[in-house]
Amino acid sequence: MAEKGFNAYKMAQDQFDAVAEKLELDQASRNLLREPLREYHFSIPVRMDDGTYRVFKGFRVQHNDARGPCKGGIRFHPQETADTVRALAMWMTWKCAVADIPLGGGKGGVICDPHDLSMREQEGICRGWVRQVYQNVGPFKDVPAPDVMTSGQHMLWMLDEYEKLSGGKYPGFITGKPVGMGGSLGRTEATGYGVIYHTREALKDLEMDISKTTAAVQGFGNVAQYTIELYNQYGGTVKCVSCWNQQEKKAYTFVKEEGIYLKELRSITDRYGSIDFDKAKAMGYERIPGDDWIEMNVDILIPAALENSITASNVDRIDKRVKLVSEGANGPTTPEADSVLSSRKIMVIPDFLANAGGVTCSYFEQVQCNMNYYWSRDEVLGKLDEKMTQAFHGVLDLTKHRNIPLRESAYMIAISRVAEACHLRGWI
């Protein structure tokens, strides 16, 4: 998780400082926003299956709640650090603000490796986590959600514990629940669809007909698959997907010049997201090294897997045909690579805008839960499309007026909205 020498929190603060300077924010605002408002660090004792007890380290960071209750996932990871959680909480604040949903940013985690834990032990961690912070979280304070190595099941355990302690029914306490148990229709596809809603609007501005474009996608997890699904529905052609092979512990790219067929690829993908080599070959896919997705002769690159995928060392391999990069993953482009893309006039839809569909739909889930009235899929996705499109055009307008990249505009909009909320509340 934490790379040697790399501190995500420092990077997030540096980003903030640079934008604050451009916005000419006052010093008090800078001091307030470059650090979290609140942090909870606690221990979670759990009785293990073998009868022994282990104590796990848990966190919840609430970066800012000036615009509404905090929102952010809970991560179970053995290399989790407080600084990573702080950085992610801050990015959640900006993501909610740029999508213009009335939520703040938060993040939580537990240092543990679920691979080594039984389901019962994981349930113990979930319930223990809630017991430690239930007075500081809740539907109107801070709303957790699934994240790295947590799922709908974990959310239901946490909800159950919260309701037990609070003495009522509060389905809006947590999001990412299964449909029928307080979950929202459309949540599964929301992040991937959101990426394409932004991509569609960007292509309109580039005067490119989406149905005549081609794309290369890095990743074949949830975000990538639903990105491809909607992109195909708009008539776009995905020429390749790059995905991780769990057995060989390395990535491969699967290429089909006439366009990959999502349904058949899904049918030969295992639960770790690895595509079966032999079956893919039989279906006419060519297998090439994982990194080669970046040099495909396509109009759009969609990194939807890992951070640091487009770097100074590989950015020059990007084909001259590429006009757009839609960042489905978090942090896929390093700042150095970003400058190169900018100089080549390749439009980049920044991660916290491009993949904001997930948190936006989580917000919709929370709204539905608080009303205890659930919408149809059409209503959820209609609202999602509306939110994403509005957010994109807000950012694009600033980009046009200031002649700056989308990433810079998105940060400026997000930070100024949060700063404004703090001012209006009279905090600073």
Added chain:
Amino acid sequence: MSESVDADRDTTSSVRHMLLIASEFDRLYLEGEVPIITALSKRYSEADLGFVPDVDFASGGQQALGSIEGGGIDLALVFNPPADMPMGDLIERARAFSPAGKLAFLTRNKGVLDQEGEIDPSAFDSIFLMPEGIEIVPRIVQFMEDRSYLDDPDRDEGLSHIILLDIENMADRSHAIIAACDAVWARLPGIMGRKTALKEKIRAFERRIRVMDAIRYGGLEKALHRFGDRVSLVISDQAPIKGIPSLPPLELTEENVSDMLIPEDLVLKDEGVTELGSCGDLRGLERLLYSTRPSPDQWKSIRPWLISRTEFEIVRDMDAFLRDASQDWKAHLIDLIKERRRSGGSGSVMDFTRSAQVKDEFTRIGSGQLGGKGRGLSFLKGLAMSLDRGKYSNLTIKVPRTVVLATDVFDQFLKNNGLDPEKLKDETDERIVDLFLRSDLPSTIIGDIRHFADIVRNPVIIRSSSLLEDALFQPFAGIYASVMLSNSGHELDRRFKHISMGIKYVYASTFLKRARAYLESTGNHNADEKMAAVIQEVVGNTHGELYYPDLSGVGRSYDYWPFPTCRSEDGTVSLAVGLGKMIVDGGATFKFCPVHPRSSFLGGGRECLDRTQRRFYALKFSPTVRSNEFGEDVQIVLEDLSRAEEDGVLDSLVSTYSCENDRTYPGCGRDGPRIVDFAPILQMKRFPMAEVMKDILDASQRSLGTPVEIEFAMNIFDDGENAELYLLQLRSMRGRDRRSLADLDSVPEDEIVLRCGRTMGNGEFAFNDIIMVKGRELEGRSADALVKEIGKLNKEVSSSGRKHLLIGPGRWGSCDPWLGIPVAWNDISAVGVMVERPVGDRMIDPSQGSHFFQNISSLRLGYLTLDAEEDGSALWSALDDIPKAYESDRVMHLRSERGVRVLIDGSGSRAVMQIPGGQKV
């Protein structure tokens, strides 16, 4: 050559077919290295225009004249004089055969021109001296096109830039033509590259920079005077003229010329000094305008750049805009660019966008086809824009705000939800509607639909627009559903939900019983059908809880039964107060002829009281629509005319009857019964309704090549002085046949049962089955039961694969049970000929504006409307001898082995019904 390219042929100056006249020997020389066809193909494929000029060859004058006489030659290029006839004869006869074709002369040897009496240079449109190689031929084609374009005021839009040649030396001139034409051609990919629609490409091609000899206009000075600032470069062997970019012809290359033209990149400078930024396309210009503060003078540098990019519409609009001075030209230009960029990729139909704030627009969601209604509306939008607005001073003609969901959205909807047309065949209507309403719309469009629901606050109508509707003889009028929604309420979620449901209901209607019956009767299958959906703002005004337009109408360019003083070609217009449902469902309406609008079809005095419209349709605002009741008429109500008077809309629409003198007076100024005769509009000419309808019907008929039917609605402003007329739908219709397919005179007198002078259809129809409603009275209250009975009998006849003759009182298919029997199409799907008898003593006019009528005429069914006299003299008793397969109080089914025949003279509107073999009648 593709069909679409052919269609553009008459409207462009392009050379599509050239003839090269050269001896076999000369041709060998000419094509020594590269065949001419290859040279042309190479050049035209670069431009990606969808065509390459065809080339024919003639080895001598006689053969050439044969080709020219055959027609279609745009350019004849003579290479050296022909051996088999004098040059003068060839020119003279070629001109006689093809006055519009161009004739050019090409030679390697200037000496040929000097031979006395042999060649008269002025007899050709142009003469070229051939340098090395065949490459000059494609440039000659281009140059001759330029000449055609500039010579024709209908083609020359007055904006294209021009390179003028003022060169005496023939060799220099030919070199200059090559360099100039190449410089122009090299720019085409940059201009046309992003245009995907062929029509757009061809238009840009037409608007390219043109190359022309100054001498053609009487010398350089006169040419400069004529073309003014359109001249972007002069290539001259004389001294340069101050202020005009000039080049000498010596050592001329494509690059020299290109450097002197308007640069491909626009560089904006602050007061002509500091560079503010540059751009290479409209998107770049939009950004430049956003991020800089251009001064008013900068329009002067933007304008020629836009012309060089063939963006004439923007230039014209800006020129008109700037005449009003002191306005924010930058904001206006940004709006124009945005609109242009949206329409750029898809021809004339713009893609729906959520950033547009334009009110009266016609847009598309999806990339498939628009369907019949959608295409009609697209045409009407163009027509409304092209009409001379100054001509109708107080009447504005528009198309309501419309968005079309293209057919690919329908396909996606069926696919995503697993709705298989084959399986739906066995389902009931209720089940199909339920299945569709519970399905999800494609994720690709729901955001757009939601945005539409957000910006449109007036009622909307969602209409089917099927591909099969395109067919002239299968109009599908009223076969598929239309859903009207009040779209009221402040909650966007609710409005979005209702519109979504409306779309799904319209989609479902493709598979309902009514549509299936129609498809079967027209030999089509559900699998052939693709559905687009038109979502359109309803034209009207709010009056309390009701919403309706002041008047609606249906205009037809052909009148089957014209008023005695009118001709069929004069057309006819039906009008009604309120929503057009009154007309299309065959209710009481007012009919007039647009050429003679004062002629009344209502009759005069007291008579018109019986015939006039008494009720009208309106939309009732209701915030809730229950899904189990979701249908096309769910929010439509029938109101008494007095309500419209209370709402203050009648004064411009009615006259008042005075029983004291049995006369009518325009308006509502006095007490008395109201007659809906639109006298204030048609007789007092408050609005040029008749003139507008005539122009619109004529223009539409000209474009479609068949008679047309147009639905429209009109809102009169509160001042009573101005109005907006909205065109809603266009259909082609069938006119009367020129030749009769039946010989009525051959029918023996004693076999004739009845005669009729108001008919439709053409030919001889034979029947064994007659379904006949007894008597001439209508009982509105029991109409539903009667319709069911007829439907049952129709099904019996249909299942045996036969057609029936249908006879009954009043207007078949009328929505008003007091005017006729309100059958729907599936109740009488096996009908071959229908006969309408008078109601009591009253003859009911056939409603030419109704959907029912449209289906009858287009499907070529027989249709007889008897007046009281014809009905009185008909020998109905002759039918008594025919055995009855079924009989009830109201209706009977006669089944005759010998059969009856109906003969209709399609050219003369006459018919007889015959019982063959003679009978005692």
